Amino acid sequence: MVTTFHYLLLSAALFTIGVIGVLTRRNIMIILMSIELMMNAVNINLIAFSDRLQQVTGQVFAIFVITVAAAEAAVGLGIVIAMFKNKETMNINEIDLMKW
Amino acid sequence: MLELVLFYIFAAIALISAILVITQHNVVHSAAFLGATLFAVAGIFLTLHAEFLAGVQVIVYVGGILVLFVFVIMLIAVERAEHERQYNRQWTIALLTSAILIIEIAYGLYQGKNSFVLPPAVIPPAVPATGNSELVGTGLYTTYLLPFEIASILLLVAIVGAVALAKKRTSAEE
Numbered sequence: 556m557v558t559t560f561h562y563l564l565l566s567a568a569l570f571t572i573g574v575i576g577v578l579t580r581r582n583i584m585i586i587l588m589s590i591e592l593m594m595n596a597v598n599i600n601l602i603a604f605s606d607r608l609q610q611v612t613g614q615v616f617a618i619f620v621i622t623v624a625a626a627e628a629a630v631g632l633g634i635v636i637a638m639f640k641n642k643e644t645m646n647i648n649e650i651d652l653m654k655w
Numbered sequence: 656m657l658e659l660v661l662f663y664i665f666a667a668i669a670l671i672s673a674i675l676v677i678t679q680h681n682v683v684h685s686a687a688f689l690g691a692t693l694f695a696v697a698g699i700f701l702t703l704h705a706e707f708l709a710g711v712q713v714i715v716y717v718g719g720i721l722v723l724f725v726f727v728i729m730l731i732a733v734e735r736a737e738h739e740r741q742y743n744r745q746w747t748i749a750l751l752t753s754a755i756l757i758i759e760i761a762y763g764l765y766q767g768k769n770s771f772v773l774p775p776a777v778i779p780p781a782v783p784a785t786g787n788s789e790l791v792g793t794g795l796y797t798t799y800l801l802p803f804e805i806a807s808i809l810l811l812v813a814i815v816g817a818v819a820l821a822k823k824r825t826s827a828e829e
Contacts, residue, residue, distance in 0.1 A: 557662045560768050562703070565666045567760040569673055569696075571753050576677035578749030579742045584682045584728060588689050591720065592673050595696045598708075606703040611794040614705050614787075618795065621715050622806045626813030628720045632727045633820035639731045645682075648743060 562603035570596035581646050583638070587631045594624045661702050669695035680737050682728050686721060693717050707788040 569592060576589030598617045605613025635645070642649060672691035679685045693716045700709040795803055 557658050557702070560764060561662060561666075562699070563764050564761065565669070565699070567757060567764065568670055569692075571757040571760075572670070572673045572677060574756060575749065575753045578753065579746040580677060581739070581741065581743045582682060584724065585677060585679075585685050588676055588685055588724065591689065591716070592676065592692065595693065595716075598712075599696065599699055602700055602703045602705045602708060605705065611790045612799075614708050614791050615794045615799050617705075617708055618711065618791070619802060619806050621711060622810060625715060625720055626809050628723055629813045629817040630820070632723055633817035635727060636730065637820050644735075645731065646739060 559603050559607045562599055566596045566599040566603070569593075569599065581648055583635055583645050583647050586647065587628065587635070590627065590631075591624060594620055594627075658702060661698070665695045665698035665702065668692075669699065680741055683725070686724050686728060689724070690717055690721050693721065705787065707791050 573589045573591075573593035573596065576592065577586050580586055580589070598620055601613040601617045601620065603613075605611065605617075638650060639645065644650075669692050672688040672695065675688040676685045676692060679688065693712060697709040697712040697717075700706075700712060
């Protein structure tokens, strides 16, 4: 029997993989992909509770999360292209102009 | 039983591909594995009776966002990044922090495991008479109309922002 607990554990694992990706990788494309992974984990949470409580609210908010993810991907990739034009690199460690 | 098998298959695909996404050297491979993860998550949505969301996941994520990623990877050279060091210096402390995070979440979930079991009387009869898309659409256009409109404005801002970021600077602006 699959319970909500299973889904929440899966979601937590997926979220943590996303966090590890953001914290350890230097390639900005992979960091953006890790953020998408985390958003997916959040969606699994929302829909698991939507199914558990038999309410559609969770699914509606999952749609909003997907909207935000699409907006974030568009702006993020715009930043990547602008960054590549200026610095010719995808390595975030070389983007340290505002670093103290 | 079938539900359990499907859940474990999709969960295994999602987790393994997610790990491969963050460990690949080649960005194109990462994008491919991200696609596998997104499809597996769509399968998870199907096991949760969210058919509309599964369709949206495939169309918007795989058909939209992932293709956008692949386009950008195509536009910018990736050969050099492959031979550089892939992980930054703080990776040990990052792994440690993440391990603490997952232990904390898992412990919290395990402690509250029994609270997910609602008394049966609270749950209305499982299968609603109308379809899933109809329910989501009704919720989206009645109760959550204002957030829906705000989301559309957010998308508009994102479009304008992406164009403004990516366009060529004219000499007059500089």
